[in-house]
Structures are given as C-alpha cells and as structure tokens.
Amino acid sequence: MESFRVCLVQMRVEQDREANFVRARTEIEGAASEGARLVVLPEMFSCPYDVESFPRYAEELPAGPSADFLSGIAATLGIYLVGGSIPEAAGGKIYNTSTLWGPTGELLLTHRKVHLFDVDIPGGISFHESACLSAGNQVSVVQTELGRIGLAICFDLRFPEQFRAMALAGADLLVLPGAFNTTTGPAHWESLNRARAIENTCYLAACSPAPHPAGGYPAWGHSMIVDPWGEILDQCGREAARVTAVLDPSRLEELRHALPVLRQRRPDVYGL
C-alpha cells in the first residue's frame, strides 16, 4: 500500500440523473484539487434509493450513462474513483453494483451487493430490495498501485464473514458505499464500521448519501474513514460534506505486527 489521500463525497441524490452527475463532478473535482487520489461516491449516487426507481434507472456495465460519467472523470482527473453504486441491468436481472475506476478510465473492479436489504423494523424502517434486485455472488478485491482495495455495499456490513474474506484476500482498504437510515444508523453504523476495521486490521472508508430535504429515503449520512486501530480519522453528520484523510501504510504495517489477528484465526474450530 502507498500513502495517499482518500475523499468521500456525501452528496444529495436527485430524481434528475444529469443533476446528480453535475453535483458529483463538482465534488470530485474539489476532492482531486485537494490531493485525493481515491474518491468515493455513495450507494445509488445517480438514482433515488427506492425500489420503484431501480428498474427505471437501471444501466448496463461497462457502458451506460453512469459508467461513461465515472470513466470519463476518472481519466480526466487521473484518479481512482469508486462510483458508489448503481442499479446494474445484466441478463434480465438488476443488481446493486459498485464500481472502481482507474486513472486512465478503465473499470478495475465491480461488486454486486451480496446481502440484499430486506428488513421490517416495527416502528422503524421496512425495505425490500429483493422485490426487484438480485444478489451478487462474489467477494470483491483488486490490486491497485494504491494498495489492495475491497468493495462491499451497505447491508453487506452486517456480515463479518464477507469482510474477513476481503482481508484474507489481502485488502488494505475496505470501501463501503452504504445508506444506513435514521432507524439503524444511530444504533449500528459506527459500531459495525469500526469493528470491521479493528477485527481485520484494515483501513475502512464508508460513504453514505446525504438525505434529500424534500423527503424520500432517510439516509443516516455520517460517512467516515476509520484506521486499522478503529480510530475515526474523519467523519461528517447528515448534511452534504466531503470527508477526507491520508492513509498511511506504515500505520497499517505497525498494527498488523502488533495485533496479528489475521494469522491467529482458527478455522479448524469455527465449523462454518
């Protein structure tokens, strides 16, 4: 892993896809001008987060309006870019898919959300992604010149198995576009993000959308960058903001020597 600046763009998402591209472009350019070599957008950055919208906004990869936008701006600025996620149309199905683009605009990695958000919390939120989305079937990690980057999406965060698999595949940085909400966010978002960083001795970058003042999905926000010791390096509230920190490979190496948990596992015992 190299030392580099990462920036999360916690942005509002409109009905108008082009307006989302304009807003994202402004923020990505701002992040790059401040030295970010990796910029992360939130889950469903160009499509409202609701099951009615997913089929209407679904796009193919590696080409389509969002893919073209992401590839183009990554190449123009020469940065790595996690394109939050989009509803991806493929083979008659729709996935919640995150993408990582490299500094020449090439698609380096896709991750289709493995664990769909299907919950019914009395007095809180009900949501059923599986009403229109299909689930992914892979753990997603890729080597880059910045280090090994793993991708997961939102509800995947509740499954430590997936994050452990990314760490064992060598991930230095776990990137999570994710839209927790005002029911689950205050109770779970920080504990789970910090635990995933601590238990895997990895950096973690979790990017939420900001809630829209006109209503819709009540995103919790609170995008954060966590170091492998579980310390929150930067974080915001619910409003639109950029969150940024420099990741330090010597810190990662020091902590993996101090707490060698990835080598102390006992898969002979777990029976999973």
Added chain:
Amino acid sequence: MESFRVCLVQMRVEQDREANFVRARTEIEGAASEGARLVVLPEMFSCPYDVESFPRYAEELPAGPSADFLSGIAATLGIYLVGGSIPEAAGGKIYNTSTLWGPTGELLLTHRKVHLFDVDIPGGISFHESACLSAGNQVSVVQTELGRIGLAICFDLRFPEQFRAMALAGADLLVLPGAFNTTTGPAHWESLNRARAIENTCYLAACSPAPHPAGGYPAWGHSMIVDPWGEILDQCGREAARVTAVLDPSRLEELRHALPVLRQRRPDVYGL
C-alpha cells in the same frame, strides 16, 4: 429463552485466592439477593492475570479450589454462575478456561480460550499467553432453562467467526469474561462487544476484572450488558462494581424477525 436478570461482578483480584473467594462470595450473594438468576465473574477471577501466576494457580476441573467454590455457591443460592475463568491444568497443559455452573452445582459447560492473547503494541502492552497456555479447540454453547448460553474469553472477541458459530449453534446470550487493558480497551472494547451483539442479534454480557490499585495488569474494566440491537443496558467504569439488566426474550424475537441476518448469510460466497 426466559426473561431473567443477569449480573456481572467486576471485582478486584488479589494474590490470595481465598481472599478472592471471599470477595466473589459477597458479590454473588448480593447479586442473587437482587434477583439475578445468572451471575458472571471476570476472566481469571481467582488468580492474578500474569503468565507467572498461571502455572502456580493452575487447578483441575471439575474439582479443585475454584471449582469447589463455584459449584458450592451456585448450589447454595440456586443460580447459574459463569466462573469467569481459571488456569485449568489438564493432561500436562494449562488452559484459560471458563465454566458455567447450574443451580444444583453441576458443571454445565466449559470453554477453553481458543485465541490466546499474544500481542506487542509499541508504546502499549505486550503479553504472551502462549508462553505458558495452550489453546482450546471448540466453540462452546449449551442449552439451559434460561436459554442457550455461549461462552468465549477475552481475545476471542476479535474473531467474529467464533461468535457467529455460537449464534448459529442457537445462542441467545453470549457471555465473555474478558480483561482488555488500558491500551486496547478504550479503542476496541465497546465497538467489538456491540458489533458482536448486533451482527448476531444476541444478548451479550462481558465481564472484566477491576484493576488492582497496587498495580499489575491494567484491566480496562467497563463490564457491559448489550442487547441484540447493540444498546448498552448497563455498564460501569474501571472501578469494582456490579452491572445488571433483565434480558427479554420478546425483544430478542422481535429483533430477529426485524433483522433476520442469521438466515441471510451467504456461506456459498465467503469461501472461508
């Protein structure tokens, strides 16, 4: 699971084993008189937490000074009792072993710490349990009339696989005698305890010793009871204290219906 009161005894541990029994007895009697049906003692409740002491204090199970004490008081008071842990001598080896005793004094479950505490944190703590202890080889869960109870010890907390295995074995309550310290405690104890409860939709009870004012191992304390939503029901600081809460099976059932993560796992994907 039944509705019942659990009480954690965060106690100082002396060099004198009999003095530890006297202190533990007072606290256990106090907890039982306040209605606790399950009482939990801390890791190494009758032996100082250092590698020189473990061989000197090692005892056999199911009989020995600590076992006799635990069995006797559980039967006298008619309670369930987690005997923190003790250095257990068996087959020429020494284990860090937790025990669960039933209300007639019977030994219901033992857990030998699976992940030994071997760390070297620059500027912080160095400790090497493996210098004199051997590791256990099993995940530990047992059915009781209170519900299914799982046992793990301290450093095991860093391994979500073990806690997932307990939850999949049906555990309603995860009990963790554990002595984090002033280096790792402030950074990791709360996040990891809450995450294990949230991601497994289980109650969790984590019982630390209090630090001894004369020195020795700098236990972090902060014993806590966490509900399956990750809410801390009761917690203390570093000083000796009792921590208590009533566990509610309807809350557990409600949250497992709301967030059915134990049924949404994708072991076909993790490759672990």
